[in-house]
Amino acid sequence: MNDLSGSALGPYQLKTIIGKGGMATVYRAYQPSMDRDVAIKILAPDLTHDPEFIARFEREAQIIAGLQHPNILTVYDFGRANGLMYLVMRLMEGGNLARELKRGAMGPERALRLARQIAAALDHAHRRGIVHRDLKPTNVLLDDQDNAYLTDFGIAKMITGTPAAGLTMTGTVMGTPTYMAPEQWRSEPVDGRTDVYALGIILYQMLVGQVPFHAETPHGLMYQHLDAKPPAPRSVRPDLPPSLEPVLGKALAKHRDNRYASASDVVRDLEHVFQSPQRLPEESRIDLPPARPPRTLDDDLHDEMVEEELLAMAGEDEGADLEATLPPTAPQPSYDPPQPTIQSPVRVAPPPPYQPPIQGPQPGSTPPPQWPGGVYTGPVSESIEPYREPARGENPVGGIWMVAAVVLSLIAIIAIAVLGMVLLSGDETPAEPTAPPTQTDVPTPTTDPALRPNVFITAPYDNAAVELGGAVQIEFSASAQGGVTRVELRRFGQVLDVIEAGSVPTFQGWFTYYPDSTGPHTLEIVARSGDVESLPAHLTIQVR
Numbered sequence: 029m030n031d032l033s034g035s036a037l038g039p040y041q042l043k044t045i046i047g048k049g050g051m052a053t054v055y056r057a058y059q060p061s062m063d064r065d066v067a068i069k070i071l072a073p074d075l076t077h078d079p080e081f082i083a084r085f086e087r088e089a090q091i092i093a094g095l096q097h098p099n100i101l102t103v104y105d106f107g108r109a110n111g112l113m114y115l116v117m118r119l120m121e122g123g124n125l126a127r128e129l130k131r132g133a134m135g136p137e138r139a140l141r142l143a144r145q146i147a148a149a150l151d152h153a154h155r156r157g158i159v160h161r162d163l164k165p166t167n168v169l170l171d172d173q174d175n176a177y178l179t180d181f182g183i184a185k186m187i188t189g190t191p192a193a194g195l196t197m198t199g200t201v202m203g204t205p206t207y208m209a210p211e212q213w214r215s216e217p218v219d220g221r222t223d224v225y226a227l228g229i230i231l232y233q234m235l236v237g238q239v240p241f242h243a244e245t246p247h248g249l250m251y252q253h254l255d256a257k258p259p260a261p262r263s264v265r266p267d268l269p270p271s272l273e274p275v276l277g278k279a280l281a282k283h284r285d286n287r288y289a290s291a292s293d294v295v296r297d298l299e300h301v302f303q304s305p306q307r308l309p310e311e312s313r314i315d316l317p318p319a320r321p322p323r324t325l326d327d328d329l330h331d332e333m334v335e336e337e338l339l340a341m342a343g344e345d346e347g348a349d350l351e352a353t354l355p356p357t358a359p360q361p362s363y364d365p366p367q368p369t370i371q372s373p374v375r376v377a378p379p380p381p382y383q384p385p386i387q388g389p390q391p392g393s394t395p396p397p398q399w400p401g402g403v404y405t406g407p408v409s410e411s412i413e414p415y416r417e418p419a420r421g422e423n424p425v426g427g428i429w430m431v432a433a434v435v436l437s438l439i440a441i442i443a444i445a446v447l448g449m450v451l452l453s454g455d456e457t458p459a460e461p462t463a464p465p466t467q468t469d470v471p472t473p474t475t476d477p478a479l480r481p482n483v484f485i486t487a488p489y490d491n492a493a494v495e496l497g498g499a500v501q502i503e504f505s506a507s508a509q510g511g512v513t514r515v516e517l518r519r520f521g522q523v524l525d526v527i528e529a530g531s532v533p534t535f536q537g538w539f540t541y542y543p544d545s546t547g548p549h550t551l552e553i554v555a556r557s558g559d560v561e562s563l564p565a566h567l568t569i570q571v572r
Contacts, residue, residue: 029105032055033055035109036569037057037068037070037109037112038107038109038114039059040058040066041057041058042055042056042057042068043055043056043057043058044056046067050073051070051071051072051075052070052072053070054067054068054069055067055068055070056119059103059195061356063256064117065119066104066116066117066118067116067117067118067119067120068115068116068117069114069115069117070113070467071085071112071114072112073111075113075114076111076112076113077547083324085113085124085539086106087501089106090499091158091499091501092115092158092181094156094464095152095153095156095158095181096153096302097148097149097153097525098148099146099148099175099178100149100152100153100177100178101117101118101120101177101178101179102117102118102397103115103116104116104117104118108364117179118177120167120169121172122169122170122171122173123169123173124166124167124168124170125165125168125169126164126166126168127168127231127561128165128170129165129234129534131480132237133234133235133236133237133265134234136235137207137302138174139235140295140298140299142168142174142176142234143227143234143294143295143298144295145175145176146168146178146230146291147227147291147292147294147295148177148291149176149177149178149291150163150178150189150220150223150224150227150290150291151290151291152225153178153221154219154291155492155493156492156498157487157488157489157492157493157494157500157501157547158181159218159223159487159488160180160181160223160226160490161212161222161223162180162204162207163178163207163217163223163226163227163230164204164206165233167179167180167228168230176415178506194518205249206229206241207225207229208225208232208253208425209221209222210225210253210254210282211284213250214253214254215489216403217484217486218486218487219284219487219489220291220486221287221288221289222289223291224279224288224290224291224294225279225280225287227279227291227294227506228276228280229280229344231294231298232261232276232280235261235268236261236264236265236268237264237265238264239263240258240259240280241253241256243259244372253397254282255282257425258276258277258280260273260275267299267570271301271304272298272301275294277296277351278294278297279294294335303415312515343572348515388554391539459551463465470546478505478509479508479509479510479557479560480560480562480563481506481507481556481560481561481562482506482507482508482555482562483504483505483506483507483509483515483553483554483555483562483564484504484505484565485504485565485566486503486536487501487502487503488500488567488569490566490567491566491568491570492569492570493569493572494569494570494571494572495572496543496545496571496572498543499541499542500541500543500569501539501541502517502540502541502553503537503538504538504539504565506529506535506536506553507533507534507535508533508557508560509533510531510558510560511529511531511532511533511557511559512529512531512533512534512557513529513530513531513556513558514527514528514529514553514555514557515527515535515556516554516556517541517552518551518553518564519550519551524551525539525540527539529555531557531566535555539553539570543569543571545571546571546572547570548567548568548569548570549569549572550566550567551566551567551568552566553565
């Protein structure tokens, strides 16, 4: 891009270049309507030829401008002029964190203060479903009071997939290699924990004085981010506390599920590392009993009276034990302590041999109640009467014969009734048996799993928190062997929005959803290939 210093861009007057990268150039500019200097980031002209990028830029710029936080650089305006696209931001005079890190490691106090501000800005964006994707020291600006401000939210997302970037819609890798999380190298979906990984790299650099991974080529750097363990901080700076290593190790975990859930969780544990005393075991404080007050003359007189009373009441055998023990005043014979001896073990009589319990009644015990068929050895409940022999004159079999007679009578009645029905119907011509109706098997249509489209949601992450009244951009990626023809956004089974894909093998896009009430909103995205639907991809957002 040619130097545009001294020219006008819309209502702004460009002064000098204050920063330049591969995809954008930053100018110091003057805004006459507000009588102030601002920073204008002008994107590379090659990007403005893509209509899809222009639509993405305008959508992302609106979302970024809605991020209002003390540690996020304010976006004043955005637009197009002279065939260029630009963002207007607050002008920062204090440089950036990358310039500060060139001087080496920071002290823990300053590193903690900047880390709190960066983490607060990240958490604010993550609660709104926005991931930075390209967090690095050059995107952390500083003011004259040494306060941190995050910038370039969404810039990497805007450029993703544009022809000018030399990237395709699938397999896109965006970010700065030194600070990229493993999932970015693998072209997987990202979420807030991707920014937590980049924050861990920055914290390592601020405290240790260097980044954990080095390589001559991006390819070599990729393998270190995917497989290598970061060097222990104390191997570079022995003065750092040993409890720092597990905190940075968790922030730089290779799998997102093993990392901190939020940036503030990293800073919380980091504060505990530097604010808690690093005490060795032998330095631990021991709670001693309080010192006794100095003795007085009255205390001595009281003790002498007590001793005299005890000696007067003691017997001959107790007097020697109650006499005071004083230090010797004359030479004493040498004392040889007795040699320790091994005492004989105390003999304990062995337990008697095990005797199995004797079944049956014991002498002197009450015999168990007699039951028909043998002796019942289980517990006897008070509600169950023991079996008794029938009294003389009772016939226990008579009741059984009576029941049998009633049953036989009922069987005979039923048999006579059935026989009568058969004889009455004997004169009638038996009807010809009708064949059961034949049922024609209707083939059930089935869908070949290979022809079913696939769709998954790439952003925002599930259960992202959003504010009522704001817009939520739901990004997705769909593919189908027969081509994706249509993608639908649904809620409660009703279609809210539709995108006609035009029968392409792979399609990436987004829906804009405007929540109308607080609480959880569960949405579905379904891709179609002709008449074949994909399984729905679900997303829940928490509206506050």
